[in-house]
Amino acid sequence: MSFDITSVFPYWLILLKGLGITIAFTSSCAVLGSLLGFTVALLRISPNRIVQGITSFYVQFFRGTPLLIQLFWVFFCFPVVFRIAIPPYASVVISLTLYMGAITCETFRGALKSISGEQHDACIALSLPPQAKILYVIFPQALLRAIPPLLSNVVSLFKESALISSVGVADLMFVGQSISNATAKPVEFLTAVAIIYFLVAFPLTRLVGLVESRFLKRFAY
Template sequence: MQLDFSTVLPYWLVLLKGLGLTLAFTSSCAVIGSLAGFVLSLLRMSPSRWMKAATTLYVEFFRGTPLLIQLFWVFFCFPVVFRLPIPPYLSVVISLTLYMAAITSETFRGALKSISAEQHDACIALSLSPQAKILYVIFPQALLRAIPPFLSNIVSLFKESALISSVGVADLMFVGQNISNSTARPVEFLTTVAMIYFLVAFPLTRLVGVVETRFLRRFAY
């Protein structure tokens, strides 16, 4: 077999559409999951033992089980358990969001613990309400300190999103695999797909180091 990467060129628009769908799932689930993860991190630090235990169980379960199993469970079991038809796109959003919330909650929990006690004392001295304290004092500092691991979480979510092809969603991996099967050129197309994932993920991984060294050390601590 002779390699011929020119066979990829006629399909580049289709591959870009698959990449667009992958990025859409990644970005939307990252935003929703991160907001849910911040709420989870607050609940895990709650004085209520039941609330802390429930949220800890959720986080450890989704961090300790493969994302593929979570995706299959939502796709195949949700319609049976809740007796509601769930389209593949919605099952992908649910599973990726639940996973992102779990891994991001640990990021925010570490950032929240790094905030000094003087910040909380200052909020009490200023008679700030709990909502104002979280919104204007705690959340901005926690978000700033959580940026490097948060970006790493997004990169991980982007790479893990290749699993959604297993439920028939036409993302980049699904499109590349189908084209490679129909053209009998798996090496060319799967290599191209891998390079596209790399070209998107690598700049983000480098950005983590740049943000941490040039920005966070100056403003976060």
């Protein structure tokens, strides 16, 4: 078997289209999951033990089970249990959002605990309603302090998104596998897919270190 990386070149537009779908799923689910994670983090520090128990179970379940199992359950089992037909794209959004929400919850919970008690006392002194306190005082500070781990979570989500090809979504991994099967050149195309993932993920990981070292240490604390 000969290795000929030039055989990938005629298919680069198809691979880029698959990359676009991967990035679209990653970005949308990262935003939705981060909002869910912040909400769950607020509920986890609630004095209500029932709320704490439910949210803790959600976080531990989705952090403690493989994402592939979660994808399969939503795609195959959810329609059977709830009698609702779910297209592959919707099952992917649900699965990735729930997964992202679970891993970002702990990020936001740590950021919320790092906010000093004086901030809460100031809100009480100013008679701010709970919604205004969370939206205008707590959330901006928590978001600023959570940016480095959030970016790391996005990178992890981007890499984990390769699993969505298992439910038939035409992302980068699915496209690469399909072309490699059709052309009988798995080494070339799977290598190309790995390089593309690296070229996207590596700058993001460098960005995490840059943000943490140059900006957040100055403004967040």
